[in-house]
Amino acid sequence: MPAPSSSPPPTLEEPLAARLRGVTFAYERATQPALEEVDLTIGARDFLGVVGPNGGGKTTLLQLLLGLHRPSRGTIEVLGDPPQRARRRVGYVPQHARVDPTVPADVLDVVLLGRLDARSWGPRFGRADREAAFAALERTSSADLARRAFGSLSGGQRQRVLIARALAVDPALLLLDEPTTGIDIHREKELLSLLLRLNEDLPIVMVTHDLVLVTEHLERCAYVNRRVTATAAEDLSLARMEALYHGPPGAHASPRATPRADGVVEADAP
Amino acid sequence: MSFFADLAGHPFLLPGLVAGALAGLACGVVGPYVVARRLAFLAGAVAHVAIGGVGAAIFLRSRVDALAGLDPLLGGALAAVAAAVLLAWVEEHAGERLDTLIGALWSVGMALGILLVKLTPGYHTELMSYLFGALAFVGWDGVLAMLLLDLVLVSVTLLFHRRFLAVCLDPEQAELQGIDVLRTQTVLLVLVALTTIVLTRVVGLILALALLTLPAATAGHLVHRLPAVIAVSVPLAIALATLPRIAVYGSRISPEPAIVLAAAAVYLLVVALRRLLDARRVKRSAA
Numbered sequence: 042m043p044a045p046s047s048s049p050p051p052t053l054e055e056p057l058a059a060r061l062r063g064v065t066f067a068y069e070r071a072t073q074p075a076l077e078e079v080d081l082t083i084g085a086r087d088f089l090g091v092v093g094p095n096g097g098g099k100t101t102l103l104q105l106l107l108g109l110h111r112p113s114r115g116t117i118e119v120l121g122d123p124p125q126r127a128r129r130r131v132g133y134v135p136q137h138a139r140v141d142p143t144v145p146a147d148v149l150d151v152v153l154l155g156r157l158d159a160r161s162w163g164p165r166f167g168r169a170d171r172e173a174a175f176a177a178l179e180r181t182s183s184a185d186l187a188r189r190a191f192g193s194l195s196g197g198q199r200q201r202v203l204i205a206r207a208l209a210v211d212p213a214l215l216l217l218d219e220p221t222t223g224i225d226i227h228r229e230k231e232l233l234s235l236l237l238r239l240n241e242d243l244p245i246v247m248v249t250h251d252l253v254l255v256t257e258h259l260e261r262c263a264y265v266n267r268r269v270t271a272t273a274a275e276d277l278s279l280a281r282m283e284a285l286y287h288g289p290p291g292a293h294a295s296p297r298a299t300p301r302a303d304g305v306v307e308a309d310a311p
Numbered sequence: 312m313s314f315f316a317d318l319a320g321h322p323f324l325l326p327g328l329v330a331g332a333l334a335g336l337a338c339g340v341v342g343p344y345v346v347a348r349r350l351a352f353l354a355g356a357v358a359h360v361a362i363g364g365v366g367a368a369i370f371l372r373s374r375v376d377a378l379a380g381l382d383p384l385l386g387g388a389l390a391a392v393a394a395a396v397l398l399a400w401v402e403e404h405a406g407e408r409l410d411t412l413i414g415a416l417w418s419v420g421m422a423l424g425i426l427l428v429k430l431t432p433g434y435h436t437e438l439m440s441y442l443f444g445a446l447a448f449v450g451w452d453g454v455l456a457m458l459l460l461d462l463v464l465v466s467v468t469l470l471f472h473r474r475f476l477a478v479c480l481d482p483e484q485a486e487l488q489g490i491d492v493l494r495t496q497t498v499l500l501v502l503v504a505l506t507t508i509v510l511t512r513v514v515g516l517i518l519a520l521a522l523l524t525l526p527a528a529t530a531g532h533l534v535h536r537l538p539a540v541i542a543v544s545v546p547l548a549i550a551l552a553t554l555p556r557i558a559v560y561g562s563r564i565s566p567e568p569a570i571v572l573a574a575a576a577v578y579l580l581v582v583a584l585r586r587l588l589d590a591r592r593v594k595r596s597a598a
Binding site for chain 2: 135139147150190192193
């Protein structure tokens with residue numbers, strides 16, 4: 042039985058950011074689906090932490106929300122539309138390491154490229170694009186970096202710039218894939234407070250390995266291991282996550298539903 | 312200088328100089344993308360496949376009467392563009408196996424060129440001018456062809472600049488934003504193929520790689536935005552493709568290797584100066 046979502050029921054004034062119903066997806070030639078029977082709602086004010094073991098399907102879940110795959114079964118709605126049609130209203134932030142720091146480009150160049158689309162021809166961005174890029178830099182408190190070379194920035198600064206790049210199209214939903222990877226604890230806190238600030242008017246879905254960050258700062262999380270269990274983040278005790286991570290792949294264990302009497306889980310608790 | 316004294320008496324020297332400038336313009340514009348996208352070895356493979364195309368054209372010209380007037384460089388251009396399209400497709404679909412194919416194309420192209428020229432009746436020195444350049448034999452018709460290729464290169468680059476930059480920085484994100492990365496990469500590689508053809512007369516297909524990468528890499532040590540890198544590498548490449556020719560005129564040194572060695576010397580000089588300046592800045596900020 043899938044665990045009930047812990048978010049409050051959506052009201053009419055606040056449409057959902059995304060909803061997955063009975064979604065199953067398998068990669069070509071895969072013996073078993075990457076995600077199975079996923080039911081998940083993401084509210085308009087949610088900050089959902091997506092956790093789970095490597096290969097459990099976290100990134101696949103983001104890619105489904107971006108419309109990069111079509112589910113084999115079930116339906117996905119993003120901002121009230123099929124994901125492909127919603128894509129221009131969704132900001133996506135990859136790990137900063139994906140952007141080649143040796144390419145000669147300054148911060149403004151990188152953020153402006155967030156405005157690039159299939160109709161962009163010619164060598165320059167227009168005035169509206171520049172204004173949007175500067176606004177995005179302001180929102181991420183990195184306007185002072187605009188003329189710095191992207192490759193000369195620290196990991197934390199690069200990640201903030203990539204968030205600005207995603208914000209440059211003024212998205213209605215922000216997706217982040219392990220933004221804290223390779224960033225020191227101090228910068229991580231800065232990044233998180235930036236995201237919490239953005240979350241005041243922007244729903245966020247963040248894939249992360251950082252369980253402490255999720256349990257201490259987020260309200261909701263989705264545990265992804267082929268199946269998806271949405272839960273209140275505080276229910277995600279570290280010891281249980283350890284047990285879940287080390288369990289067999291695909292094992293569907295809701296942290297909430299794990300019986301207290303389960304000796305393995307309790308014995309591992311610090 | 313004796314070069315300029317002779318220029319008046321020997322008008323055939325002028326086309327070589329103009330050809331150098333046009334070649335400099337081509338690699339000054341396209342080179343920065345080659346360096347940014349790390350395409351140097353792909354460019355090398357493309358240039359060597361062009362040698363195969365040149366050989367094929369020389370061979371066919373001797374066998375097929377209808378092709379008697381064929382410019383071997385046209386064969387080279389066709390082969391280079393075909394190789395560019397093939398390599399772009401394979402990179403998209405085969406990923407890490409690309410280096411094997413690059414290595415194979417590199418030698419197979421050259422082997423084909425040598426073989427086909429050997430099979431051609433008559434004298435066999437012609438291929439050498441395509442391998443190592445033949446600045447002294449550039450005529451105004453060659454200059455006109457280079458000018459047309461330069462126009463294509465510059466206008467396509469202006470049209471595609473933002474897409475090229477997006478694909479250099481983060482191809483996955485570009486794809487997500489609706490940019491066809493395979494098509495963009497193919498266009499870039501075709502530009503590289505055409506650039507190697509523009510460079511053939513000036514430094515030759517084997518030495519083309521140096522002019523395609525060194526001025527851009529030098530500029531990359533001086534400025535940190537792609538348009539600025541282009542703005543620096545164009546005049547630098549034009550100077551490198553013309554001044555050494557004037558400097559070695561009348562001596563026993565042939566201009567083509569002089570151009571390549573000058574490009575390497577300027578690159579090393581700039582890297583060394585940059586290091587020195589950076590080290591001094593670090594020392595000063597530490598003090």
